[in-house]
Amino acid sequence: MRIWVARPEPGAARTGARLAALGHRPLLAPVLTVAPTGFRLPEETFAGLILTSANAAAALTPAERARLRVVPTFAVGARTAALARELGFADVREAEGDARALARLVRASLPMGAHLVHAAGAERKAEPAASLIAAGYRLAVCELYAARGVARLPDAAADALAGRRLDGALHYSRRSAQAAHDLATVAGLGGAFGDLTHYCLSADVAAPLVTAGVAVHFVPDRPGEDALLAGLPAPGPTGFR
Structure with a gap:
């Protein structure tokens, strides 16, 4: 299959490499860019570090990593946990791929009232902060990075959609799905976008497409790239255009 990967870098390149290894043909055309905000973690003592994305882990400075290296680190999923370990965190605890599961993991690991720091993005959801605060934890949320939408549909994606050279x-993320749909629509390619086979990491990611009337072909039972890629058909002559 010829598959559009709309997620921002550096994740797009990693996903593209995995798709190529599986025999598919990736088109890397991110619709969001990730950049640091310049904010830093407070100089306080914390009982735990919460990471809801690999971007958050990557945004930590070497000094912040060193200061929190032995603090229990709660990662939302496998990729975030793997990067945290690569960055030197010694006690990484992995949730099941979503924010509510992450909150449950924290509650099972640390006593109520513990002081936590959440390295987050500027555009974040209510969870896991809402559940943790409601449960009595003290939480400092620090917006270390921001994902910004690109101004127009990337040329590579526009050309491929116009020429009907994409399969899926x-x-x-919810934001990248929304941005891909909106940019394609503004470019006059909403019909071609809607005709693609869409694979979404979770029901939340799929929501803006469903709302827009775009058919979503596959959502894994549990969020995670392995499960998402397992939903792709085996590559073969009928899978390509």
């Missing part, structure tokens, strides 16, 4: 699209 992978969507890793």
Whole structure:
């Protein structure tokens, strides 16, 4: 399959490499860019570090990593946990791929009232902060990075959609799915976008497409790239255009 990967870098390149290894043909055309905000973690003592994305882990400075290296680190899923370990965190605890599961993991690991720091993005959801605060934890949320939408549909994606040279699209976040749909629509390619086979990391990621009337082909039972890629058909002559 010729598959559009709309997620931002550096995740797009990693996903593209995995798709190529599986025999598919990735088109890397991110619709979001990730950049640091310049904010830093407070100089306080914390009982735990919460990471809801690999971008958050990557945004930590070497000094912040060193200061929190032995603190229990709660990662939302496998990729975030793996990067945290690569960055030197010694006690990484992995949730099941979503924010509510992450909150449950924290509650099972640390006593109520513990002081936690959440390295987050500027555009974040209510969870896990809402559940943790309601449960009595003290939480400092620090917006270390921001994902910004690109101004227009990337040329590579526009050309491929116009020429009907794409089979499907992978969507890793609600914002990137919404942005891909909106940019394609503004470019006059909404019909071609809607005709793609859409694979979404979770029901939440799929929501803006469903709302827009775009058919979503596959959502894994549990969020995670392995499960998402397992939903792709085996590559073969009938899978390509």
